[in-house]
Amino acid sequence: MRTAHSVETVRAAERALMAELPEGALMQRAAAGLAAACADLLPRVYGARVVLLVGSGDNGGDALYAGARLARRGAGVTAVLLAPERTHEGGLRALRSAGAQAVPVDGAAPVVARADLVMDGIVGIGGKGGLRPDAARLVSLVRESGALVVAVDLPSGVEADTGEVLGDAVRADATVTFGTYKPGLLIDPALTYAGAVRLVDIGLSLPPAPDLEALQYADVAALLPEPGASSDKYRRGVVGIAAGSATYPGAAVLAVAGALRGGAGAVRYVGPAADEVLARFPEVLVHAGPPSAAGRVQAWVVGPGIGDDAARVADVLAQDVPVLVDADGLRLADPSVLRGRTAPTVLTPHAGEAAALLGVSRESVESGRLSAVRRLAAEFSATVLLKGSTTLVAPAGGGPVRVNPTGSAWLATAGSGDVLSGLCGALLSAGLGGVDAASVGAYLHGLAGRRAASGAPASASDVAGALPAVWRDVRG
Numbered sequence: 001m002r003t004a005h006s007v008e009t010v011r012a013a014e015r016a017l018m019a020e021l022p023e024g025a026l027m028q029r030a031a032a033g034l035a036a037a038c039a040d041l042l043p044r045v046y047g048a049r050v051v052l053l054v055g056s057g058d059n060g061g062d063a064l065y066a067g068a069r070l071a072r073r074g075a076g077v078t079a080v081l082l083a084p085e086r087t088h089e090g091g092l093r094a095l096r097s098a099g100a101q102a103v104p105v106d107g108a109a110p111v112v113a114r115a116d117l118v119m120d121g122i123v124g125i126g127g128k129g130g131l132r133p134d135a136a137r138l139v140s141l142v143r144e145s146g147a148l149v150v151a152v153d154l155p156s157g158v159e160a161d162t163g164e165v166l167g168d169a170v171r172a173d174a175t176v177t178f179g180t181y182k183p184g185l186l187i188d189p190a191l192t193y194a195g196a197v198r199l200v201d202i203g204l205s206l207p208p209a210p211d212l213e214a215l216q217y218a219d220v221a222a223l224l225p226e227p228g229a230s231s232d233k234y235r236r237g238v239v240g241i242a243a244g245s246a247t248y249p250g251a252a253v254l255a256v257a258g259a260l261r262g263g264a265g266a267v268r269y270v271g272p273a274a275d276e277v278l279a280r281f282p283e284v285l286v287h288a289g290p291p292s293a294a295g296r297v298q299a300w301v302v303g304p305g306i307g308d309d310a311a312r313v314a315d316v317l318a319q320d321v322p323v324l325v326d327a328d329g330l331r332l333a334d335p336s337v338l339r340g341r342t343a344p345t346v347l348t349p350h351a352g353e354a355a356a357l358l359g360v361s362r363e364s365v366e367s368g369r370l371s372a373v374r375r376l377a378a379e380f381s382a383t384v385l386l387k388g389s390t391t392l393v394a395p396a397g398g399g400p401v402r403v404n405p406t407g408s409a410w411l412a413t414a415g416s417g418d419v420l421s422g423l424c425g426a427l428l429s430a431g432l433g434g435v436d437a438a439s440v441g442a443y444l445h446g447l448a449g450r451r452a453a454s455g456a457p458a459s460a461s462d463v464a465g466a467l468p469a470v471w472r473d474v475r476g
């Protein structure tokens with residue numbers, strides 16, 4: 001599991017550790033890791049031209065000490081001081097005694113133009129708001145130079161706690177972060193500014209519950225349901241799909257496709273697309289009448305392509321088993337019924353649906369995805385999976401938000417969400433909790449999207465078709 005902690009938590013852990021260590025020791029650990037990462041990125045350190053962008057805080061201090069280390073190994077290092085009168089004093093002394101030079105911002109253009117590597121030490125976790133104008137100008141010079149950009153702790157200009165980017169920000173090829181990931185390094189849009197992230201251990205003791213976590217292969221493998229020797233189809237989980245309409249039968253077919261590949265023992269389908277579903281998947285049990293009359297089901301998926309059939313949504317929500325609500329279902333569900341449910345509820349909105357649920361603009365959801373997903377989970381007492389280029393999953397009762405690391409732009413294709421809802425529904429029916437079902441589903445779905453596409457457009461059916469292979473990969 002990859003974990004991220006908020007700025008407040010990081011600062012508290014830093015204070016505790018600094019109290020035990022000699023003055024400056026923590027910054028030396030950070031600078032040593034930073035210098036080593038830069039050295040790895042450069043073809044050779046000796047003779048490399050390194051430029052440090054140095055702001056007024058300790059983030060600039062890290063850059064100065066790391067620059068001093070590289071200068072001692074023969075790099076030509078120049079620091080550009082954004083606030084010369086407030087530069088980290090010890091760092092600047094170290095830099096000068098290593099034989100490197102410092103210039104003010106207005107002398108930056110010629111050195112930046114010739115740089116091989118630029119270290120961004122403008123701001124770290126102390127930054128607020130986007131880059132200020134002089135820093136933004138400097139950063140556009142860096143972009144024009146084509147130099148490799150290494151962000152110190154996080155790209156300057158991105159919000160560490162939320163992943164928002166409120167103005168200009170540094171676009172880094174790599175980020176060297178200290179102690180723990182910061183939430184912004186796992187969430188877009190900030191994530192897309194960070195490049196490859198390297199974590200440097202500086203010895204912080206952090207609380208066991210992070211603010212954010214991202215499942216990795218092994219975590220997903222451990223969560224995948226496996227049929228035991230005594231499993232029959234009912235014990236493996238029966239998932240009910242209440243989806244599709246005369247206008248949108250395809251949504252039903254795709255949700256069923258996701259459910260069948262999600263390890264369900266059996267899939268029941270209720271709705272007007274039964275013929276279309278059976279034509280593709282003869283193994284599905286179809287039922288006429290309301291979902292509640294369909295027989296035993298361990299979890300329901302309701303909503304994809306359901307049109308205006310509010311009665312089908314209400315009937316599903318009245319059942320005391322886990323329910324995943326998607327698409328039209330999100331518009332039709334009664335919020336007070338959602339809040340009053342005792343069995344787990346999972347909502348899977350995209351940004352537009354999330355905006356409608358919260359009564360805010362789509363833009364405000366897009367720019368503040370972490371706060372939006374947390375708010376939704378709290379307001380509807382449900383696990384919420386917010387789709388996007390990094391899908392987020394927030395638990396109903398608060399706690400770490402899961403970030404899906406396997407997203408793929410190829411998944412932005414019609415019907416791909418229907419496959420995801422069926423897949424997550426099957427995982428719910430197999431007994432996974434809401435957060436695990438949603439985050440494992442998102443993980444597999446992302447991998448399936450990548451595998452189905454592998455460089456060329458793929459349809460939602462292709463994504464469903466790729467699920468067995470990624471399941472095998474993850475388990476293997």
Ligand SMILES: NC(=O)C1=CN([C@@H]2O[C@H](COP(=O)(O)OP(=O)(O)OC[C@H]3O[C@@H](n4cnc5c(N)ncnc54)[C@H](O)[C@@H]3O)[C@@H](O)[C@H]2O)[C@@H](O)CC1
Nearest residue numbers: 026027030056057058059123124125126127128130132153
């Ligand atoms: N506290 C510690 O012992 C350690 C801190 N470390 C480094 O210290 C950083 C935090 O240092 P600070 O708390 O000094 O904060 P920062 O260096 O992140 O930034 C604070 C300074 O930047 C200015 N500033 C804020 N927003 C700005 C903006 N948008 N544009 C330009 N300037 C802006 C502020 O006025 C303040 O002077 C971490 O990110 C990390 O890089 C590491 O050395 C590890 C150890």
Ligand SMILES: [K+]
Nearest residue numbers: 120123152156
């Ligand atoms: K930085």
